[in-house]
Amino acid sequence: MALAALLSSTAAAAADPAPRAAATTRAQVPAGVTAGVAVFDRRTGTFTEQINAAGQFRSASVVKILIALDMLWNRDPATLPAADRTRIDAMLRSSDDAAASHYWANNGQGAVIDRMVARLRLADTARPPASHPGFWGYTALSARDTVTIYRYLLDSAPAAVRDYVMNNLRQSTRCATDGYDQHFGIAGSFNRPWAVKQGWSGFSSGGCTAPASARSAQNGAGAAAVDLSRPALHTTGVVGAGDRAIVAVLTLHPSGTPYGKAYTDLGRLTRSLNVPGATRPAGTWIGTWGSGVRVRTQATTGSAAVTTLPAGVEVLVSCQKRGQQVSVPPYVNDWWAHLPQYGGYMTNIYLSSPDNQVPGVPVC
Structure with a gap:
């Protein structure tokens, strides 16, 4: 599918480890x-x-x-x-x-x-x-x-x-x-x-x-x-x-x-800027797809929504864990990403990654 091709082709470019200094x-x-x-x-x-x-x-x-x-x-x-x-x-x-x-x-x-x-x-x-x-x-x-x-x-x-x-x-x-x-x-x-x-x-x-x-x-x-x-x-x-x-x-x-x-x-x-005195949050920057994607307080669709992401925005992921299984045909995934800057979780389905569990991102 075109979507699957998009996800696999953009995954490597979208993941951007965030430096601490x-x-x-x-x-x-x-x-x-x-x-x-x-x-x-x-x-x-x-x-x-x-x-x-x-x-x-x-x-x-x-x-x-x-x-x-x-x-x-x-x-x-x-x-x-x-x-x-x-x-x-x-x-x-x-x-x-x-x-x-x-x-x-x-x-x-x-x-x-x-x-x-x-x-x-x-x-x-x-x-x-x-x-x-x-x-x-x-x-x-x-x-x-x-x-x-x-x-x-x-x-x-x-x-x-x-x-x-x-x-x-x-x-x-x-x-x-x-x-x-x-x-x-x-x-x-x-x-x-x-x-x-x-x-x-x-x-x-x-x-x-x-x-x-x-x-x-x-x-x-x-x-x-x-x-x-x-x-x-x-x-x-x-x-x-x-x-x-x-x-x-x-x-x-x-x-x-x-x-x-x-x-x-x-x-x-x-x-990319040289900003004296700045510290940066740990995690990996990853692209997203879809519109109306919710960030939730827990790794479940029934938990409260923290906010809705701008369509296609890149997000910082600190870790991932298993939660409620989500189905967006033809995709099914029970992995959820923790977004520290939002203080919540999003289903991994909407991350631009070819795998359900994002490679290189630690488990929460």
């Missing part, structure tokens, strides 16, 4: 992906990675950090009305679009970006094009400016603002408000401690358990000097004890790229 090689950009990369070591004050660091990308939801900082400028977060704290919490933790649109409309739209560019002396950041003034996700942003934003937050912002924003980013939810799985890139590549603000635009399904919905108009597709049409997936944040490394990886993918494919490619790129 930080990578030392230059960023490895997957074929077809346009990337802007910057990794800054706060301990030494130097960049360990820079590729197209000044390149402008549409920000997607990464701009929500600037929207929050503008709202908090010269203001103690403790003085915010409860409604504003609720909105900002959701915007930073779960990438809530409605909250971003609320502040964008109320605080002058592109003027938010103009103010933050001047305050932080950003070099490559610009308000959305005049043809799309309400589209906050069309803000132009670069990897090096993203590092500057995090450096301001960590080193220059008032302590109350720093703690409020960073604590929200440390509590990033796996499922965003719109149903996209947002724990790709940094969140999928490194052990905690980390804090992230992610961005995505131009995809149709993120695969989380929460109900999915189309991206808002403010984060949709269009045309301007900055590429607004190709699907965008960005991972930004800090990694390691004491927030040692600032990581910004901005990517564009070929038109029509499925979310799971972009999620996987961004993960591979992020794992």
